[in-house]
Amino acid sequence: LQAAEKRAQELHNLLNQYNYEYYVLDQPSVPDSEYDRLTQELLKIEEEFPELQTSESPTQRVGGQVLDAFKKVQHNVPMLSLANAFNEDDLRDFDRRVRQALDENSYSYVCELKIDGLAVSLKYEDGLFVQGSTRGDGTVGEDISANLRTIRSIPLRLREPLTLEVRGEAFMPKQSFIALNAIRDEKGEEPFANPRNAAAGSLRQLDPRIAASRNLDIFLYGVAEAEELGVSTHSESLEMLERLGFKTNNERKVCRTIDDVIQYVSGWADKRPKLSYEIDGIVIKVNSLAQQKELGTTAKSPRWAIAFKFPAEEVVTK
Numbered sequence: 437l438q439a440a441e442k443r444a445q446e447l448h449n450l451l452n453q454y455n456y457e458y459y460v461l462d463q464p465s466v467p468d469s470e471y472d473r474l475t476q477e478l479l480k481i482e483e484e485f486p487e488l489q490t491s492e493s494p495t496q497r498v499g500g501q502v503l504d505a506f507k508k509v510q511h512n513v514p515m516l517s518l519a520n521a522f523n524e525d526d527l528r529d530f531d532r533r534v535r536q537a538l539d540e541n542s543y544s545y546v547c548e549l550k551i552d553g554l555a556v557s558l559k560y561e562d563g564l565f566v567q568g569s570t571r572g573d574g575t576v577g578e579d580i581s582a583n584l585r586t587i588r589s590i591p592l593r594l595r596e597p598l599t600l601e602v603r604g605e606a607f608m609p610k611q612s613f614i615a616l617n618a619i620r621d622e623k624g625e626e627p628f629a630n631p632r633n634a635a636a637g638s639l640r641q642l643d644p645r646i647a648a649s650r651n652l653d654i655f656l657y658g659v660a661e662a663e664e665l666g667v668s669t670h671s672e673s674l675e676m677l678e679r680l681g682f683k684t685n686n687e688r689k690v691c692r693t694i695d696d697v698i699q700y701v702s703g704w705a706d707k708r709p710k711l712s713y714e715i716d717g718i719v720i721k722v723n724s725l726a727q728q729k730e731l732g733t734t735a736k737s738p739r740w741a742i743a744f745k746f747p748a749e750e751v752v753t754k
């Protein structure tokens with residue numbers, strides 16, 4: 437058993453690394469055939485020694501049993517929703533409020549694409565993925581761990597054995613959305629109106645095999661209680677997420693002034709069709725976590741962030 441256990445660990449490490457290269461970096465270093473061969477080898481070992489078939493095994497992404505309902509999950513750190521800005525004046529009003537609240541101290545912003553998907557929270561204990569949930573009403577969400585495990589860019593084991601909670605946006609890439617609607621069309625089923633609804637519908641499935649078939653993906657954008665982990669800005673949180681093996685959206689920019697923010701926002705308005713996923717705006721955050729704390733939140737939204745919304749995108753359906 438020891439030899440099998442040692443080989444199984446080697447295979448976990450290899451398969452996790454190849455999975456990371458393929459789904460997070462989009463730069464595989466081995467052909468699919470090699471990945472499949474190693475997976476078969478691990479499946480054989482797990483068949484011979486069932487005690488090695490642990491939940492962290494790369495072979496256990498798609499669970500077998502169909503749930504009859506989702507459990508409720510309490511978010512210790514509320515998942516906030518963002519206030520919206522629709523034009524330049526709204527952005528300048530936001531900046532005025534920030535400047536006043538920070539007593540004219542210097543501050544900078546981080547701009548990131550606002551992915552049009554479903555906000556989710558992922559919990560890790562000693563580096564292992566233990567729970568995934570929807571935002572729900574911000575304090576209580578639904579446990580969709582079995583469905584989130586099927587998203588290949590979500591690591592089942594972090595590069596460091598940390599216990600933390602991260603937040604991100606699960607989404608369906610445009611191409612997967614078009615392919616899914618073509619299949620539904622053939623089967624005489626109602627097509628999904630847009631990738632966001634398709635992603636939400638997929639993650640609400642009680643059978644994880646259906647979620648696994650929907651080619652979902654995710655961008656992580658935050659670490660709950662990041663300051664506890666020795667991080668002082670939002671951009672450092674994003675770098676930490678990358679170091680831990682998470683997929684983040686690299687289309688982000690630190691902007692020193694609201695004029696830079698406005699330039700960044702207007703630059704993206706007509707670049708959306710080029711993206712392989714839908715965005716519904718740009719998220720603008722005060723970069724310093726200490727200043728975020730100083731600004732605080734209203735009942736449901738941070739005072740240190742705002743979402744600039746683009747007009748609804750005419751969806752390419754064919």
Ligand SMILES: Cc1ccc2cc(C(N)=O)cc(O)c2n1
Nearest residue numbers: 516517518549550551605657719
């Ligand atoms: C605090 C917060 C809330 C919702 C968010 C949503 C997105 C998004 N949809 O991409 C990105 C963020 O950085 C967010 N940040």
